[in-house]
Amino acid sequence: MASTGPDPLFGLRNNFYIGAYQAAINNSDVPNLSADDAVERDTLVYRSYIALGSYQLVINEIDDSAATPLQAVKLLALYLSSPDNKQETVITSLHELLGDSAIGNNPILRLIAGIVFMHEQDYNEALKHTNAGGTMELHALNVQIFIKMHRSDYAEKQLRIMQQADEDHTLTQLANAWLNLAVGGSKIQEAYLIFQDFSEKNQMTSPILNGKAVCCMHMGNFDEAETLLLEALNKDTKDSETLANLVVCSLHLGKPYTRYLSQLKISHPDHMLVGRAASAEEIFDRAVQTVA
Template structure:
């Protein structure tokens, strides 16, 4: 008989991170005796949850230079996100580590590299480090990168790999939903059902609410979308995706979106919607000047 698989002590912790229950991930991270490898992964998941909550400095302060490679990679992500003026030297350090044969192939380091290069919109560089896969998170990030590149055909191939490994995995389901949203049309309803399933199985998070709301907007149900987004805003008043989606939703409902856009400008000045709005304002100003 085949030996039973060892229990996955980190399952709930991972799931909380994937679904956006960051505080729950942190609060429930005091787990029974873990192997040293699992303990490092647990700490990575907890620190990534802190990063998702914007507590960059805590992560930078707590991970010292003697920590394991995966933790050093997570610290680098916190430094990258907290210090927009020092991105060049942080990316230089990252490239140095990736070129080091001793640590360059570490799955967490490759994942963080993919995330950072995705932020930089350097998708080919991101894929250099993520494309080989090796973990469900790396496969999931590949799907995200291909969606960003408008290559839903490649994203679909990656999703099929994930489905072959574990069709019911939270990340497989999530990437299926995001890909359905990217493809659009009749796939929107399928995406909605995945988010609906999550909302019945797990505590409601901003990520699930935003997913459902975007599906609703695609289907023209802007009133329902607004209700979901306001619920998400109650959970996190500074979440950039919630604010951006509320701007779009309000415009479709004929309501003022200026308050949500102002909040987004204050908390996330680099957000693509803020940049587009500023660019539109500049164009308008130039047009006014030219006829004045």
């Protein structure tokens, strides 16, 4: 929808995109919003609560009469909070909403579907709902999905679409940094400069600090990476990416890492690094028993 004036949700969106979730929540009382903007405001606020791990608050507050975007956000909260058997129910509900001709093309619904199926590592199913794009968030999610599929060529096409729409958009800059990290080589320095620019213009957040830290690790600057990651840990002691990156960084520095791995196992037992560590331990145990 074309805008005829300043975007009343710009600050809220920007806080959400850079990972300043509490700031997004605290500054969400925007006056005189249209009905559509009010729904979008609420989706951003509830997604911020989800990012902070407050799944039950979202589940409790969004009732069955809420608008489609909010119903989708509630399904995301249910999915992330639920054991595997309930996740199947969420996926079934998502398919039902997506199959409804009246609401199935809703951008937030398609976005949430893409996020859920990306979590499921079902990238083809995710792209069925996101690939048509339509919003900057959908294009940014496509970049993430293609990176996970190791298709940086397709990710670059999505980035070009975003750059043509708004080169200075926060999500365009973030997507550019993600792609640079995936490509590697000389692009790492470019990614670092993007995250550095964010850190100078915005409040420091865990995603921005982690972005800079990963760039530092790629460039072999593990001491600087550790400093950035410890700052991120001070902001959120349970953030999965901070803990995982601290495990990797500590290993390279020859420092103890088991406490970070233990924290990751407790707070995020399904994290990829936890699974890899468990597999390595099983292989080691089998090898010891064979020798014995």
